[in-house]
Amino acid sequence: MTPISRRTLLSALAVAPLAACTVDPVTPPQPSSPSSSSASPTPTAWPSRPGDPQSVTAAVFDGAFGVSYVVLAGDALKKTYPDVTTRLIRTQKVATELAGRFADGNTPPDLIDNSGPDPLPIAEMLDQFLPLDDVVDATGPDGAAPISESLYTNALTPGILNGDLVAINYALTVYGLWHSAADFAAEGWSFPSTWDAVLDLGEQIRSRDQFLFVWGDDAVTYYQELAIASAIKEGGHDVRRALDNLDENGWAHPAVTLVLQQLEACVREGYVLHGGPYLEAQALWARDRRALLYPSGAWIARETQDVAAEDFALTAAPAPTLTSSPMLPQTAIHATSTESFLVPAHAANPDGGKALLRAMLSTEVASEFSRTNLMPTVVRNSIPTDLVSSALTSQTRLLSDAGDNVFTWRFGEYYGLNVEQGALWARFLSGELTASLLAEQLQGLSDRVRNDPNVVRYSAE
Structure with missing residues (x-):
């Protein structure tokens, strides 16, 4: 429903690097490290297990929305886990630049924003991605309720393929x-x-x-x-x-x-x-x-x-x-959720990718996305109260008036x-x-x- 060239014709936001993130160009595929992706036998959650990787790599489509919101999520993740760093790969052609990293012996990023004019063909490679139910079933950063309860009705539906939640869409269009x-x-x-x-x-x-x-x-x-x-x-x-x-x-x-x-x-x-x-x-x-x-x-x-x-x-x-x-x-x-995020099954640190995605679903990060892009995310009640925008106000009003009729x-x-x-x-x-x-x-x-x-x-x- 959106023309392919819509985002690529716009300049991305200028993003000042935060302490939690470094932003890199696309790097060549790297060999997978068996020890880094193997599950720890201890029940402790990442990143507290012996041998857990302390770095999270996210490949983000650098279009009209820029990458600042993922940088902010990395900053939030570092506040919780001071030893963790997040590295961002900017991309404008997701499939062209990342498909090779799914080949045997290579390692894909821990989190992928599968958006833009050249997305990965998810329907053809479902077995390459992890189900994300544990992301939305987890307690949110903002309280005791599961993340799923903080999202708009049907926000997760576009990411369900063959009965599994394999993608979480972020922007609410x-x-x-x-x-x-x-x-x-x-x-x-x-x-x-x-x-x-x-x-x-x-x-x-x-x-x-x-x-x-x-x-x-x-x-x-x-x-x-x-x-x-x-x-x-x-x-x-x-x-x-x-x-x-x-x-x-x-x-x-x-x-x-x-x-x-x-x-x-x-x-x-x-x-x-x-x-x-x-x-x-x-x-x-x-x-x-x-x-x-x-x-x-x-x-x-x-x-x-x-x-x-x-x-x-x-x-x-x-x-x-x-x-x-x-x-x-x-x-x-x-209305529908867009900007699809995936966690590859054979990433070096899929738990880290999920943790970064959970941080993105916090009110803090979602609010900043709305402030920058004048549109809501899938996170309810995250519109900044001090933001004066007729465009954004009308969107939230339409969502409220529609109720379940979306x-x-x-x-x-x-x-x-x-x-x-x-x-x-x-x-x-x-x-x-x-x-x-x-x-x-x-x-x-x-x-x-x-x-x-x-x-x-x-x-x-």
């Missing part, structure tokens, strides 16, 4: 229709909660040389996300399951059909602007105010913070529905369909494809994957 709350307040507008209201708003601004939507190259699947979220809210979880499971009539579901027709009407009426490369399109919206609405995940706050007008008051709202009485509440939202899907990313889907959506938003032809061709992509015996499928419940 809230999706919605982003807009300037200041502009809406100045005009006295209520935010449109149905597609009829969206189209009415488009008619109101027609004479102002302003558009409802702007879309950019490499970010066009943001509009697919909007359409799917809207259709799921209108038609319920049957829509989500049908699309995610690649059902033969998934894209023909009435709720999907009608939402696509509403978007087609927006295109036909001239309410949709092509803004060129996606960062330029976002600037047209947030800086120049050429469009009112922009569908995106929460990373948009970080991506536009240097170009948005000072008085913009960036705010997210739930996707609109077709009617005022949809199957899911109007407050239901699409949903997600993953077929586009999992099956590698985003590029082809994006090409179809670009033609649709340009007026070259009708809603019916778009649905037909999107269905064709799903059918191709469903009928391919070589593709490892998953089942959405």
